[in-house]
Amino acid sequence: MTKEQKEKKQTLLKVENLKKTYWKENVLKWIDLNIKKGEVLWYIGPNGAGKTTTIKLLLGINKGDKGSTIEIDWKDVESIKNDNIISYLPEKINLPEYMTGREYLNYIIELAELKDKVKEEDIERIIKLVKFPIDFFDKKIKTYSKWMQQRLGLAAVLLNPNNKLIILDEPVSWLDPLWQDEMIEIIKKLKKEWKTIFITTHQMNEVEELCDSVVFVNKWKIIDKCSVKDAMKKHWNMINYYKNIMKENNLT
Numbered sequence: 001m002t003k004e005q006k007e008k009k010q011t012l013l014k015v016e017n018l019k020k021t022y023w024k025e026n027v028l029k030w031i032d033l034n035i036k037k038g039e040v041l042w043y044i045g046p047n048g049a050g051k052t053t054t055i056k057l058l059l060g061i062n063k064g065d066k067g068s069t070i071e072i073d074w075k076d077v078e079s080i081k082n083d084n085i086i087s088y089l090p091e092k093i094n095l096p097e098y099m100t101g102r103e104y105l106n107y108i109i110e111l112a113e114l115k116d117k118v119k120e121e122d123i124e125r126i127i128k129l130v131k132f133p134i135d136f137f138d139k140k141i142k143t144y145s146k147w148m149q150q151r152l153g154l155a156a157v158l159l160n161p162n163n164k165l166i167i168l169d170e171p172v173s174w175l176d177p178l179w180q181d182e183m184i185e186i187i188k189k190l191k192k193e194w195k196t197i198f199i200t201t202h203q204m205n206e207v208e209e210l211c212d213s214v215v216f217v218n219k220w221k222i223i224d225k226c227s228v229k230d231a232m233k234k235h236w237n238m239i240n241y242y243k244n245i246m247k248e249n250n251l252t
Contacts, residue, residue: 008074010036010037011074012072012073012165012196013070013071013165013198014069014070014071014072014074015033015034015058015069016032016068016069017031017032017067017068018030018031018054018057018064018068019031019064019067019068019220020053020062027053027220028053028054028057028064028221029220029221030220031050031217031221031222033215035198036196038194038195039196039197040191040211041213042201042213042215043198043199043215044200044201044217045216045217046251049220050217051169052169055088055167055200057077058086058167058198059086059088059167060077060081063078072086072164083162084112084113084114084162085163085164086163086164086165086167087157087158087160087163087165087167089154089168089171090153091169091170091173093150095152095153097142098140098141099140099141100137101132101137101141102123102137104141104152104156105123105152105156105159108156114159114160114161117161117162122159122161123159126155126158130155130158132148136148147176147179150171151179163195165197166190166196168187168199168200168201169199169200170200170202172184173201173202180203180205183206197210204237204238204239204242207238208238211228212228213227213228214228216245218249218251223249
């Protein structure tokens with residue numbers, strides 16, 4: 001197998017010259033990155049750096065400017081919109097409060113056309129995985145706390161057996177330390193299942209335990225990218241890495 005063939009077999013997400021312009025103003029430009037199958041990539045930068053725009057482009061919600069390339073499993077993201085292979089957990093979840101947790105998950109299954117692939121025992125297994133309190137599963141979502149809604153949202157993401165890329169946007173922000181630790185353990189399990197994850201977070205303990213590589217963006221472009229192992233070797237920990245990159249680029 002040639003080097004090119006090996007790379008093609010290992011790579012899940014390939015992004016080249018990703019750019020986006022709004023009203024003649026650059027929002028993203030020169031974004032190049034690859035994510036291997038089973039890899040967890042940390043996408044970080046200060047507020048307004050372009051992280052949300054990148055996620056919208058990866059999801060196919062917005063379209064990149066001419067010359068941009070986003071390929072998942074070597075297929076253009078525009079051509080796989082209906083393939084249901086990307087799952088996304090936003091930072092702020094707006095769940096239908098009039099539904100129960102069970103009704104919501106069944107609604108997601110129907111919406112994603114997964115009835116033939118997801119059984120009742122799969123729902124039960126995932127509910128246990130995210131440690132959702134079963135006593136609340138048949139109660140209205142309006143009675144749920146923030147962390148319960150986050151767990152239900154994560155359960156909805158994990159229901160899809162077709163998942164090839166999971167995008168997690170600040171998955172533990174505003175959550176208590178116990179749930180943060182539990183979320184880390186869940187992502188570790190997903191990683192062992194060779195799930196590929198694109199994550200934005202400012203929780204450095206998450207990065208050190210979970211992520212394989214880091215891409216640092218600011219003002220529409222990448223200012224640093226490396227393996228987490230190399231970043232830890234050079235900066236001792238990811239907090240120092242973040243501070244030093246900010247300082248080196250006059251972002252503090």
